Amino acid sequence: MANYETHLIDPPDTKRSVILAPPKLTPHRGTGSDTFSCGQCGCILVTNARREEFSAFVLKCPQCDAFSHV
Numbered sequence: 001m002a003n004y005e006t007h008l009i010d011p012p013d014t015k016r017s018v019i020l021a022p023p024k025l026t027p028h029r030g031t032g033s034d035t036f037s038c039g040q041c042g043c044i045l046v047t048n049a050r051r052e053e054f055s056a057f058v059l060k061c062p063q064c065d066a067f068s069h070v
């Protein structure tokens with residue numbers, strides 16, 4: 001179990017990237033045991049995740065609209 005901050009990136013090419021934009025206060029849940037929080041504002045983006053599981057995704061923070069990856 002570990003907590004990670006996501007790495008901020010520039011807004012992605014949305015034709016090629018998959019963006020997860022979780023509803024406010026309802027983070028995505030995966031099948032692992034790690035938590036990922038926004039690298040900018042710190043809100044929780046993904047819980048119970050494995051890094052591999054979300055490595056292909058670009059995450060969009062519902063709170064500050066920052067784009068990041070795990």
Ligand SMILES: [Zn+2]
Pocket residue numbers: 038039040041042043061062063064065066
């Ligand atoms: Zn944020």
